[in-house]
Amino acid sequence: MTLNPRLRQFLQAVASMFVLLAAWQIASFFFPYYLFPPVQDIVVRTVRILVNWPELKQVLETAMRIFIGLAGAFLLGSLLAIPIGRYPKLESYITPFLVFLQGIPALSWVIIAIIWFHGTEFRIAFIMIITTLPAFTFQVLDSYRSMSKDLFEMTMSFRPSAWTLFRVLIVPTILPGILTAWKINLGNAARVVVVAELVGATGGVGYELLRQQQLFDMAGALAWTIQLVLFVLVVQQVIVWVENWLLRYRPVSERAA
Amino acid sequence: MADPLIRFREVTKEFSRPDGVGTFTAVDRLSFAIEKGEIVAVLGKTGCGKSTMFNLLAGLIEPTSGKVDVAGHDPFSEFNAFRGKMGIVFQNDRLMPWRTALDNVVLGLEILDAKRAEAEIVARRWLARLGLSGNENDYPHALSGGMRQRVSIARAFAVEPDILLCDEPFSSLDEMTARDLRAEFVRLVKQAGKTAVFITHHINEAMDVGDRIMVFHRPARIAYEARMDAASREGSGRQAIQDEILKVLSLETGEGMPAAPVV
Ligand SMILES: Nc1ncnc2c1ncn2[C@@H]1O[C@H](COP(=O)(O)OP(=O)(O)OP(=O)(O)O)[C@@H](O)[C@H]1O
Numbered sequence: 044m045t046l047n048p049r050l051r052q053f054l055q056a057v058a059s060m061f062v063l064l065a066a067w068q069i070a071s072f073f074f075p076y077y078l079f080p081p082v083q084d085i086v087v088r089t090v091r092i093l094v095n096w097p098e099l100k101q102v103l104e105t106a107m108r109i110f111i112g113l114a115g116a117f118l119l120g121s122l123l124a125i126p127i128g129r130y131p132k133l134e135s136y137i138t139p140f141l142v143f144l145q146g147i148p149a150l151s152w153v154i155i156a157i158i159w160f161h162g163t164e165f166r167i168a169f170i171m172i173i174t175t176l177p178a179f180t181f182q183v184l185d186s187y188r189s190m191s192k193d194l195f196e197m198t199m200s201f202r203p204s205a206w207t208l209f210r211v212l213i214v215p216t217i218l219p220g221i222l223t224a225w226k227i228n229l230g231n232a233a234r235v236v237v238v239a240e241l242v243g244a245t246g247g248v249g250y251e252l253l254r255q256q257q258l259f260d261m262a263g264a265l266a267w268t269i270q271l272v273l274f275v276l277v278v279q280q281v282i283v284w285v286e287n288w289l290l291r292y293r294p295v296s297e298r299a300a
Numbered sequence: 301m302a303d304p305l306i307r308f309r310e311v312t313k314e315f316s317r318p319d320g321v322g323t324f325t326a327v328d329r330l331s332f333a334i335e336k337g338e339i340v341a342v343l344g345k346t347g348c349g350k351s352t353m354f355n356l357l358a359g360l361i362e363p364t365s366g367k368v369d370v371a372g373h374d375p376f377s378e379f380n381a382f383r384g385k386m387g388i389v390f391q392n393d394r395l396m397p398w399r400t401a402l403d404n405v406v407l408g409l410e411i412l413d414a415k416r417a418e419a420e421i422v423a424r425r426w427l428a429r430l431g432l433s434g435n436e437n438d439y440p441h442a443l444s445g446g447m448r449q450r451v452s453i454a455r456a457f458a459v460e461p462d463i464l465l466c467d468e469p470f471s472s473l474d475e476m477t478a479r480d481l482r483a484e485f486v487r488l489v490k491q492a493g494k495t496a497v498f499i500t501h502h503i504n505e506a507m508d509v510g511d512r513i514m515v516f517h518r519p520a521r522i523a524y525e526a527r528m529d530a531a532s533r534e535g536s537g538r539q540a541i542q543d544e545i546l547k548v549l550s551l552e553t554g555e556g557m558p559a560a561p562v563v
């Protein structure tokens with residue numbers, strides 16, 4: 044029997060999840076509650092967050108912070124990448140700076156942001172943007188560089204204005220790379236955001252995690268973590284849909300099943 | 301007599317070699333003039349610099365020395381003076397993979413700020429003229445090589461440029477289709493009083509399409525030139541020119557190139 048490859052993939056994922064949950068459940072019989080709470084308790088807590096508005100609001104708050112950070116890093120990254128793409132000489136000046144930024148841990152930014160700035164939201168936005176900016180810049184730059192010289196000259200032969208060139212050639216060229224960059228950076232941002240929320244947020248997943256730690260509530264800690272994972276999964280899927288629609292022109296080889 | 305529309309004066313184009321040592325001369329002190337309304341066919345062995353001459357004419361690359369003049373302007377430094385005035389059919393089709401056949405043809409009109417609805421009407425008409433009705437909504441990957449080439453011809457023609465530059469526009473078409481399009485091409489250019497430079501590898505195509513034939517040396521310089529008219533397109537006149545072109549082309553020595561040109 045041959046299964047539809049996507050269905051098979053799905054079943055494989057379910058099977059591995061099932062093994063993990065079973066192992067957890069067995070552990071819950073032998074260890075104290077605060078170390079391994081039973082699976083059903085975690086599920087109940089997870090669902091409760093989703094259906095309880097004040098709690099769901101905090102998840103959305105964190106989602107919003109991720110989004111603002113990514114959008115800001117994307118805009119700034121594009122603003123940096125396009126001039127570097129056009130004038131390659133700039134690269135030797137800007138790249139070392141970005142590489143340097145990339146090496147700084149998120150936690151250091153938390154400290155810096157607390158010392159430098161007032162206002163929780165501003166601090167969080169700063170941390171989110173600064174931690175995802177280098178990757179966004181490099182990714183946008185790479186996709187800009189993949190632009191075909193032939194198509195560029197063909198378009199130029201009609202003498203477009205800078206804006207038209209951007210719209211008809213540059214945007215479609217860099218779009219696939221940008222979507223990939225969003226997918227990659229989304230995961231990074233979701234990990235950074237809970238750290239960034241340590242700057243004194245009074246709401247959000249990071250704040251709730253800290254509270255669960257103080258209460259020694261493992262089920263709660265996991266339930267809040269799962270919210271973030273679910274958020275990333277849902278947004279990834281949305282990006283994949285958008286991608287499939289925007290990039291529908293791409294041929295698929297029949298060999299590539 | 302009025303000034304010629306296109307003039308090359310001692311134009312040289314050198315490319316730097318990939319290893320950075322020395323230069324490679326693709327066009328060597330090339331001079332010629334083309335009058336308004338003329339169709340000039342350019343012949344020459346592969347790698348002799350035809351496409352490079354073309355890029356110079358289109359203002360896409362800058363001459364190393366010498367002067368290119370089109371209608372009193374320098375196509376490279378006064379690039380924008382030629383907005384909507386030049387239509388280029390490139391050697392490879394250069395279609396945007398993310399645009400349908402129709403949208404690829406619309407591109408030039410869109411860049412020239414035509415209204416979308418009008419641009420579409422024009423684009424559809426051109427696609428129909430080139431035998432592509434029904435393929436408007438296909439993406440390039442779903443078209444055959446010859447179909448893609450015709451889309452790129454439609455894209456260049458749709459903007460109704462004064463000057464048409466065609467780099468082997470009919471090379472990936474079957475002989476019957478190519479013959480029809482060749483006749484249509486000549487009719488279009490003549491009817492609208494346009495000027496065309498037409499690169500080809502086929503001596504017969506050059507003689508059928510061109511008012512004048514230029515045969516290039518390598519690096520690009522004029523090795524032979526002939527004016528075509530009713531008399532020289534027929535019988536012994538044609539034969540004489542063909543023999544002459546063959547002689548010039550076979551004298552050309554090329555590195556690793558096939559000896560016999562296509563007739
Ligand atoms: N951008 C470039 N950089 C370096 N060398 C180049 C470049 N463009 C063309 N050349 C060289 O210039 C020479 C002429 O190339 P060109 O494309 O003009 O030939 P062509 O006459 O159009 O040939 P074909 O009939 O095969 O199309 C070739 O040797 C090519 O390698």
Ligand SMILES: [Mg+2]
Pocket residue numbers: 350351352391467
């Ligand atoms: Mg060529």
